[in-house]
Amino acid sequence: MKKYFKLLVVFVLALALSGCYRYKMNMGVGADKSFTFEWTYAMDTKAMEQMQGEMGGESDADDADVDADYSDAIDKTQFEYLEKKGYTVSDYTDSSAEHNYKGVKVSKKFSSIDEVTKETPKTIDINALFEDEESFDDSQFFSKSGDTYTASLLFDMSAEADSEGRDMSQYESMFDMTYTVTLPSKPISNNADEVSSDGKTLTWKLGYGKKVTVSYSFKLDGSGSGSATDTDDDDDKKDDEKEDAKEDKKEKKKSSSTESDDEDSNVMLFVGIGAGVVVLLVVVGIVVMSKSKKNKTAEVIPAPAAEPVNTIAPSTEAPKVNIASPSNEEAPTDQPAESPDDNTPSDPTNNA
Secondary structure, eight states: OHHHHHHHHHHHHHHOOTTOEEEEEEEEEOTTSOEEEEEEEEEEHHHHHHHHHHTTTSOHHHHHHHHHHHHHHTOGGGGHHHHHTTOEEEEEEEEOSSOEEEEEEEEEEESOGGGGEESSOOOEEHHHHTSOTTTOOOSOSEEEETTEEEEEEEEEOGGGSOTTOOOGGGGGGGEEEEEEEEOSSOOSEEOOSEEOTTSOEEEEEOOTTOEEEEEEEEEOOSOOOSOHHHHHHHHHHHHHHHHHHHHHHHHHHHHHHHHHHHHHHHHHHHHHHHHHHHHHHHHHHHHHHHHHHHHHHHHHSOOOOOOOOOOOOOOSSOOOOSSOOOTTOOOOOSOOOOOOOTTSOOOHHHHO
């Protein structure tokens, strides 16, 4: 791998174009313990053609060297030793209006992650691992303790820095270099630069002239089913179902809360009506009692005194008169008055 970097960095630094070199390593772990490996190694041929045009004033020998080095850098025959190990080596292309990536894609699917796992913890130098056929050993990418798997991978590209010791950070935008792993569940720990929204896809940014250590741990019991890709789809589906369930639960809770509020409102309404009726009855009772009390009071208090009237019963006795009448004799009735008795002496006055 170091040889490939040396061939490519000449063009990358000369072009000073963003993203003209692509290096991506992807790993996937399925719930069924399946494991997939994929490594892409490519350059932007449009940028290369531009560089060759800018170097038109250079000697033909220099142009020939550039063409030869570029051809070597993207020649997949350099990876034939990986095919002997069961890896698939194929041409890689990715075209767009701005870029035209061309290179090599190396991939392999393992039925079980245990095929690349050992119990003894070890940091794996990826650059050295893919240096050549003699150094290649894919028997360990992970270490295992119980049902916990741990990865410790070193991407050391510091040795590939310019021999003059220049600061390579200024060229960082020229390299599109990442390591990504997709797990069946959220990891126990990790030092990733980026984590997906579901927490199961981790990405590290690599760089020319940098040394990056990738570290993460996760649990895996192998009870799932399906490949890493299928597992991702299933997980996404499950996540969607969980989200839908959560939304349904929220809606039900909201609906239940609304019904409860309505019931509370109805109860309060009935309570209010009942309280009003009770108050009304109390008021009516007070009024009735007040009137009854007034009536009783009226019966006890005597009526005001009227003007005095003659309450003396008429006497059964005959009224007394001053006319003297013979006792025990009744006055004659319906008889003319007697003339003066002749025998009655006359008034001497008259005689005179």
